[in-house]
Amino acid sequence: MSEPHYTLYHPRWYRRRVSVWWWLQKGSYTRFVLREITSVFVAFFAVVYLWQIYTLGQGPEAYGRFLARLRTPLFLALDTVAFLFVLFHAITWFNLTPKAMVVRLRGKRVPDSVIVGANYAAWLVVSGAVAFIMLRG
Amino acid sequence: MPSTVAVTVARYRPERESEPSFQTYEIPVRKDWVVLDALNHIKDGLDGSLSYRWSCRMGVCGSCGMKVNGTPKLTCATFLSDYLPGPIRVEPLDYFPVVRDLVVDLTDFVRKLKQVKPWIIRKEEKPLGEGEYLQTPDQLDTYKQFSMCINCMLCYSACPIYGLEPSFIGPAAIALAQRYNMDSRDQGAAERLEILSEHDGIWQCTFVGECTKVCPKHVDPAGAIQQYKLAGATHWMRSLLLPRSAR
């Protein structure tokens, strides 16, 4: 039999502690944390690119070693996972942009789908441009 | 359709227990019954000691917010038939102290609503003789969505940031502030920004988005907060680069 929980004039309220595993308790919370984790893979690739620039500056042999390192199974696996996470980041980012950027034309709000569509269009154009520039030689 | 459904209700009677417990009741299934009807059925006939809040029973007062099968909902708008064959679990809203059974303490929420100065702020009031403030339908449209909040607290119960950091000012309060910021009659945006730029204001939000998901009035508090962040950041840039014009 537990003790009655009354302080003088005031019953004891019950306060629940939030578990450190709160983000596993609901699907949408887990998806949210996965979305936040994409930033780690973004940083990972930023560092890989920094490394590429370094080896480019060191000469063809160093660059060749860099390319060889990227062909190893470890890096292929890391890059595949990173690519999937970066894709997840891009998709969630574009879909959420209209929430922060409300555009009003002539007094009416531009529908979210238009902003999202514009983002994806820009994505295609920019990706195409980068690929074209990089693969010319 | 089965004839009854098991409704498991959280109980907490501080005078005789230190932790909440659960009690299950068999509720008859009527085609258009909502969870609130089930609770009233329990209170009227099965167990008069059950404590819970409700009022309008039509989704405009915001009193009957509770967790139904883990999701914050208005019990007057949650149909039993959507949860058949059951069991249906009814608990008090998360992240608020439980006073008794399904009743939570609202003090923190009400205090935060007041903090954001939810009224029209004018540098100078128009004298009565000059008539009313005029507003076009388009101007109304910019803030109307944020004015639909019924203060039901479902968004606070869904927000993990509020759960982890109880000092966070929270979705409804920020949406309410934005409702006034966007009102063409209001001139208090800078004043409110000062309050909401503090540590527990808009910058604590990490855009989980659960608040918007559970809002029964489609207020979209998450959208309000992100818009506020952009406005806050823009204001900060302007005050840095053009200090005179931002004042």
Place this chain on the structure above:
Amino acid sequence: MERITPLLWLLFSAGGTVAALLFPVHLFLTGLAVPLGWVEAPRHEFLYRLVTHPVTRLYLLVLISLPLFHWAHRFRYTLYDGLQLKHLTELIAVLCYGAALVGTALAAYLLWTIA
């Protein structure tokens, strides 16, 4: 720290946009298409000439620096909320933004001296 929060959020947003628009194609080419032989690897002389161009140097600085700040801001909040490391909040902030600053400085140095 509070007074620069809007700046940190702006860096986070800019970095997130750069990462969203440009990282998929760059990662795909550098990390998958070239190593797996789907496209021919750009020759060293070509890439070197491309990278030493002043516009490319600026582009690469932005490409590396802003996403690092995006990571710093997001990761800091993830540690704070996800793992509830409230007592380490200042240390985490310093480490995260500090790392982004170091990465930016490194990128700037490399791109300045690459020719």
